[in-house]
Amino acid sequence: MTPGIIDGKAVAAELRARIAARVATLPFTPGLRVVRVGHDPASGVYVRNKDRAAQAAGLDSATIQMPDTATEAELLATVAALNDDPAVDGILVQLPLPPQIEAAKVLAAIDPAKDVDGFHAMNAGRLATGQKGLVPCTPKGVMHLLAAARTPVAGARAVVLGRSNIVGKPMAALLLAADATVTIVHSRTRDLASECRRAEILVAAVGRPEMVKGDWITEGATVIDVGINRLPNGGLVGDVDFAAARQRAAAITPVPGGVGPMTIACLLENTVEAAIARRG
Numbered sequence: 001m002t003p004g005i006i007d008g009k010a011v012a013a014e015l016r017a018r019i020a021a022r023v024a025t026l027p028f029t030p031g032l033r034v035v036r037v038g039h040d041p042a043s044g045v046y047v048r049n050k051d052r053a054a055q056a057a058g059l060d061s062a063t064i065q066m067p068d069t070a071t072e073a074e075l076l077a078t079v080a081a082l083n084d085d086p087a088v089d090g091i092l093v094q095l096p097l098p099p100q101i102e103a104a105k106v107l108a109a110i111d112p113a114k115d116v117d118g119f120h121a122m123n124a125g126r127l128a129t130g131q132k133g134l135v136p137c138t139p140k141g142v143m144h145l146l147a148a149a150r151t152p153v154a155g156a157r158a159v160v161l162g163r164s165n166i167v168g169k170p171m172a173a174l175l176l177a178a179d180a181t182v183t184i185v186h187s188r189t190r191d192l193a194s195e196c197r198r199a200e201i202l203v204a205a206v207g208r209p210e211m212v213k214g215d216w217i218t219e220g221a222t223v224i225d226v227g228i229n230r231l232p233n234g235g236l237v238g239d240v241d242f243a244a245a246r247q248r249a250a251a252i253t254p255v256p257g258g259v260g261p262m263t264i265a266c267l268l269e270n271t272v273e274a275a276i277a278r279r280g
């Protein structure tokens with residue numbers, strides 16, 4: 001592993017191996033169902049990689065593909081059937097959903113005990129109040145990466161760039177729970193560059209290709225790049241100007257091969273946790 005570059009692929013492979021070993025000891029097979037409506041390109045790679053990883057870890061995993069013309073009622077009926085199916089431990093409804101479907105309504109319909117995305121308000125509230133629950137996969141994966149990079153979190157100044165419900169907010173909650181001093185910055189923040197320069201841990205999750213410049217990084221920082229941006233030329237880049245940032249960072253995640261593989265490994269981890277909590 002190149003010094004300074006956090007190998008998310010390798011850390012994810014280790015985590016998946018630990019999960020597979022755990023699954024092999026269970027008297028039941030944890031079940032995961034991913035529901036995909038339509039063919040949003042951002043979801044394609046994810047769905048394929050996830051099914052492969054889940055099966056390799058010994059889970060019973062399947063994707064339920066619905067047409068992009070599916071109605072909200074049809075999707076809610078699918079979710080209700082999965083809620084009622086005792087063989088299903090984890091339910092994930094791929095986002096984004098087509099415009100005729102209100103995502104918030106669908107997420108609210110998932111049994112919180114099977115909500116392996118951790119997007120239900122019940123799980124978000126548990127995370128915000130320090131109670132046990134299912135934690136969103138990407139922020140959970142970032143915490144694993146910080147541990148793998150041996151980055152101290154307690155007492156560290158952490159800056160989270162982005163305030164989405166699926167990454168920024170739960171990321172800030174997890175860092176806070178781990179005793180970091182957390183700042184959330186976003187598109188309306190007055191001076192993004194100088195806020196980011198204060199970060200000992202910088203987590204970028206805005207979905208804007210290479211928006212974070214090299215001189216936004218303080219010497220010795222750990223930089224976690226959550227962005228996965230497809231360029232018109234087909235290339236894949238993060239939210240951070242990697243070549244420039246790595247000159248200053250003590251540790252930095254690449255794209256691809258950084259946070260993405262951890263998101264998938266943590267989905268498996270959440271499915272096993274949900275299965276043990278339900279049937280344990």
Ligand SMILES: Nc1nc(=O)c2c([nH]1)NC[C@@H]1CN(c3ccc(C(=O)N[C@@H](CCC(=O)O)C(=O)O)cc3)C=[N+]21
Pocket residue numbers: 042043045046049092093094095096117137228236255256257258259260261262263264
């Ligand atoms: N309910 C829901 N939950 C999600 O977690 C969710 C979602 N909907 N909709 C789509 C996004 C996207 N997403 C990815 C996860 C891993 C990779 C991943 O493993 N990427 C690899 C390969 C990337 C590539 O080669 O294209 C990497 O970064 O190295 C990518 C994308 C999860 N999402």
